Amino acid sequence: MSGPPNFVTIFFLVAAVVFVAEARTAPPQRPRAFFVFGDSLVDNGNNNYLLTTARADLPPYGIDSASHSPSGRFSNGLNIPDLISEKLGAPPTLPYLSSELNGGNLLTGANFASAGVGILNDTGFQFVNIIRIGQQLYYFEEYQRRLISFIGIKEARKLVNNALVLITLGGNDFVNNYFLAPITPRRIQFNIQDYTTFLIAEYKKILQRLYELGARRVLVTGTGPLGCVPGEMAFRSLNGDCAAEPQLAASLYNPKLVQMIKDLNAELKTDCFVAVNALDMQNDFINKPTAFGFTTSRVACCGQGPYNGVGLCTRFSFLCPDREHYVFWDAYHPTERANRMIVETIYNGSEKYMHPMNLQTIMKMGPLY
Numbered sequence: 001m002s003g004p005p006n007f008v009t010i011f012f013l014v015a016a017v018v019f020v021a022e023a024r025t026a027p028p029q030r031p032r033a034f035f036v037f038g039d040s041l042v043d044n045g046n047n048n049y050l051l052t053t054a055r056a057d058l059p060p061y062g063i064d065s066a067s068h069s070p071s072g073r074f075s076n077g078l079n080i081p082d083l084i085s086e087k088l089g090a091p092p093t094l095p096y097l098s099s100e101l102n103g104g105n106l107l108t109g110a111n112f113a114s115a116g117v118g119i120l121n122d123t124g125f126q127f128v129n130i131i132r133i134g135q136q137l138y139y140f141e142e143y144q145r146r147l148i149s150f151i152g153i154k155e156a157r158k159l160v161n162n163a164l165v166l167i168t169l170g171g172n173d174f175v176n177n178y179f180l181a182p183i184t185p186r187r188i189q190f191n192i193q194d195y196t197t198f199l200i201a202e203y204k205k206i207l208q209r210l211y212e213l214g215a216r217r218v219l220v221t222g223t224g225p226l227g228c229v230p231g232e233m234a235f236r237s238l239n240g241d242c243a244a245e246p247q248l249a250a251s252l253y254n255p256k257l258v259q260m261i262k263d264l265n266a267e268l269k270t271d272c273f274v275a276v277n278a279l280d281m282q283n284d285f286i287n288k289p290t291a292f293g294f295t296t297s298r299v300a301c302c303g304q305g306p307y308n309g310v311g312l313c314t315r316f317s318f319l320c321p322d323r324e325h326y327v328f329w330d331a332y333h334p335t336e337r338a339n340r341m342i343v344e345t346i347y348n349g350s351e352k353y354m355h356p357m358n359l360q361t362i363m364k365m366g367p368l369y
Helices: 007-025 080-088 103-108 131-153 152-164 172-176 185-190 192-212 231-238 244-268 278-287 338-347 361-362
Strands: 033-036 107-113 164-168 218-220 273-276
Touching: 007 033, 033 131, 080 164, 080 338, 080 361, 103 107, 103 131, 103 192, 103 278, 107 131, 164 192, 164 278, 172 185, 172 192, 172 244, 192 218, 192 244, 218 231, 231 244, 244 273, 338 361
Parallel strands: 033 107, 033 164, 164 218, 218 273
Antiparallel strands: none
16 A cells, blocks of 8 residues: 655656646747848848949849749849748848837847948949948947847847857959959059958958957858859850959958958957858859759849840849749849758858858857856
8 A cells, every 4th residue: 555645756746747837838939130241142121221223122033032022132032141040940130221120120130231332341332322341330239229228238238149140241342343344443452362362351350340249150151153153254254164353363262261260260269250161152053053953053044145144133134934943043143042052051061161160050059148
């Protein structure tokens, strides 16, 4: 015959019931915030609010999005930040200039990127009114003041420190600056080797400022194969091969960027910055498009002229009916399908593509505090 239950047994039974009840009623954990800086590859619509020619708010941009309408993204559908947000289990980041970015929406993060910008302030001057990187960083400070007003300084600092950050710069400093014309001020000032060294030194200052502003988990993308984009091939390719000068620039710039990030992490004694090898990621499916299900990696889906690489993508441009088969959407930007392949490699790529860790590893890391 069993005796009466002892005190220890009753205590653990009650504790178990309380634990289960709390587990069932605990609110779901909020996805980490996400901040985006850079150029048109990652702009979610800030330029819609500016008087500039660097914009994507007219058809057929966005033709394959959920709304089938343009949003300011330089894509037929989703861009790289959108797809990273999917990995985070969060909605897409709102453009910082959007009136919707207030209250609870601040907790998701913000997109500060602006098409046309570069590392250098003289890059993209022809677009007139764009949010240069210094202004993007100022807006990040302003965002944090707004966040502090909403959730307090301690929680705001925690949100920013634990957030994921993406920064994409450099491509425009070549195609919309150094190589913009046969003779440019930067070409007169630098040979291409010295110019890439100068860019990396300036980029380091930007990353250091991001760190000062609280960024602790930062994806830093290099340039893609600049000479292979339709916009450069249309004017520089003589025989269908990738244009030599922009390709040389990319081959010089990207290794220097990786080394700078290694050195900066060593100085900071933390793996804060992660180098994203966009050059090799894109070379894989540009060099062997059919192996990845693409029909062409030379011709843009939307455009006109050689390789559909001349001018803007507009409603009057040639538009391919099968976007899934094209690497490039317009003269300079990948299709959504190509973006998905890039983000999959960002998420689970080897050290060849992601140094010192991929996004999956970052997401498994606990909060800093």
